[in-house]
Amino acid sequence: MRLINRRPSLGAARFLAIVPFALVLVAYLIGSGVRLAENPSDKLLPAFSSFAAAIDRMALTPDQRTGDILLWVDTAASLTRLGAALAISVAIGLVFGIVIGLLPYFRAGLGAFVAVISMVPPLALLPILFITLGLGETSKIALIVIGVAPCLIRDMALRVGDMPVQQLIKAQTLGASTWQIIIRVVLPQSLPRLIDSLRLQIGPAWLFLIAAEAIASESGLGYRIFLVRRYLAMDVILPYVAWITILAFLMDRILLIIQTRAFPWFAGARAST
Amino acid sequence: MSAVISVKDVWKEYDDKVVLEQISLEIAPRAFVALVGPSGCGKTTFLRMLLSEEAPTRGAITIGGAPLPAEPGADRGVVFQRYSVFPHLTVLGNVVLGLEFKDAPILGRLFGAKRRAAEDEARELLAAVGLGEAENKYPAQLSGGMQQRLALAQALIAKPKVLLLDEPFGALDPGIRAEIHTLMRKLWHERPLTVVMVTHDLSEAFSLGTRVIAFERRRNEPSDGGRYGATITRDFEVWPKRIAGEPRPQKKKLMPGRDDPAPSGSLRDDPAIEGAAL
Structure with a gap:
């Protein structure tokens, strides 16, 4: 049988999914074991017992100085920034995406501008943001918005432009105005597609968040990683990286669940086009 | 009898390519006109002009005596072969939508008693097209035929004077x-509609239409380079005459052995139509 026709059973598929994770873990354990055997105070690849101690220190025990549990403080700070920035980006992406995708005058006026703006590397703007907006929350949120919103706008505009023209004609033959077409036809069909592109933008959003926190911040997951880097505290950095990965993965899953629950028509409509 | 749609010497050209030339046509009220012709003969382009999706390069189209509006409107309903219904709305929502557009200019939604009234009106129409049982389904859950029934109901709720059909049944x-x-x-007999239908199926044209019009290029040599467009080459009145509102006497009496799947009267076993009678 050809390879393209051979399919794993459900159990085999699950096993295969676990294999790469297990391999990475085993590789780490071996590497860590070898280094620690040579030098018990090696900091680069700490043993799992050091991770447990670090997690206990950061995530379970209140900080001696402030009385806060640092991991939760950092997580709350980062998620607040990320949430605010993504909310702003989604609003901008929806409004401009629909307007550019649907209205020829706006497409003529803004299409090329957004296409150029989206090519500006956001991190190159970070110094400008710090200079003009200060080192507070605004500049960090602005960085994420600048990085994410243009992509959302372009994706939204493309998807609105891809809507079958028959639907727009049909709505007009039912007497709809431009406004009614936007709120009853275009917007509801855009929302699940917006979730698709937002899921793709979660990675970049975290990238911009951590970059901003690394440079100027007093809290946040990125701030903590770059702070303890000075002490080569791999026992803290690696669990933090794992935690950030878990958070990003959960955000992705939650968006997917929202998409299937809130837009039950979408899977069928996507399959039939 | 004054024409509902009157087309006077219409030409349609794209760049220097002529698609349609010298189209002149009067369509009587309550007519069911079937446009036929080989593919690429411009019959769909002609329908798009009636829809105001495209404008004629030369010539004039009037509807009810007035020039055709520059954009599509509620006076002309349409059913396309595909994408006629909105995938994000249920069957009921697709039909109610037309009433919501009419009565809710800002929110585009009706609430309370107005919504219930609109839903009742939509349900009546859904029953008439045989979709009474499916009102909570989404279009993707319907078969192709049911989707086109829905598209018809959706178009009819806006009570258009003219119904334009672009190969609506071609994929079934x-x-x-x-x-x-x-x-x-049945819908054409019962409602005050003038229908213009594009089809590539001659038997469909003759079995539904009161008049069949053929579009054709009189010259179609590759060397012409698009200098000659299609025009009306044949214009039949279907015989025996079909008159709107007067369903044709049954042929069944003449040919008792026949198993015509499309009879009207009490003997039919079409489940969709039975639902309508309830």
């Missing part, structure tokens, strides 16, 4: 198509 299986022809005939 023959059995389903015969059923929906019966429905189409």
